[in-house]
Amino acid sequence: MKYVWLLMALFGTGALAQSATSFNAGFSLPSGQLQCGLFSDGGQASLRCDVLESTFRRPARPADCPLDYGDSLSLGVAGRATFTCHGDTIVDPARPVLAYGQLWQRAGLTCRSSTAGVRCLNIDGHGFELARARYRVF
Incomplete structure (x- = not known):
C-alpha cells in the first residue's frame, strides 16, 4: 500500500488508473474538454486522449468491453489508433495546457492543438483527430 501512495504522490491518481508503470505527462486543450496523457x-509508450461530453456518434462497444467505450482514443508509437475500453479517466486539472496551434512531441508521438480539436500522429504516420463533435482515425 505504501507503494501505491508513493506513486500517487509522484504521478497523481490519473497515472495509476492506467497502469502502475505509467508516467504522467501530457496536455489539456484550452477548452478543457479534451485531455491527453x-x-x-x-517500456512501450502510448498516448491516450479522452474527450469530455462528446457529441459525436460513438462507435459500437465491442462485446468484450464491459466498461466505457467511444470517448477515448489510444495511439502507440507504431500502429493504428484504437478506441479505449476503460473504467477510468485520465482527466487531471494539473495537466499543462497546449495552446491552440502549438505542437507537443514525446516518445515518437506528435500532437497539434487547434480550435477544431487535436490531431496526433505516430512514427508510422497513423493517428487520429479528436474533438467534442467528431473523430477520425487514420
Whole structure:
C-alpha cells in the first residue's frame, strides 16, 4: 500500500488508473474538454486522449468491453489508433495546457492543438483527430 501512495504522490491518481508503470505527462486543450496523457507500460509508450461530453456518434462497444467505450482514443508509437475500453479517466486539472496551434512531441508521438480539436500522429504516420463533435482515425 505504501507503494501505491508513493506513486500517487509522484504521478497523481490519473497515472495509476492506467497502469502502475505509467508516467504522467501530457496536455489539456484550452477548452478543457479534451485531455491527453502519455503512458508507459512495459517500456512501450502510448498516448491516450479522452474527450469530455462528446457529441459525436460513438462507435459500437465491442462485446468484450464491459466498461466505457467511444470517448477515448489510444495511439502507440507504431500502429493504428484504437478506441479505449476503460473504467477510468485520465482527466487531471494539473495537466499543462497546449495552446491552440502549438505542437507537443514525446516518445515518437506528435500532437497539434487547434480550435477544431487535436490531431496526433505516430512514427508510422497513423493517428487520429479528436474533438467534442467528431473523430477520425487514420
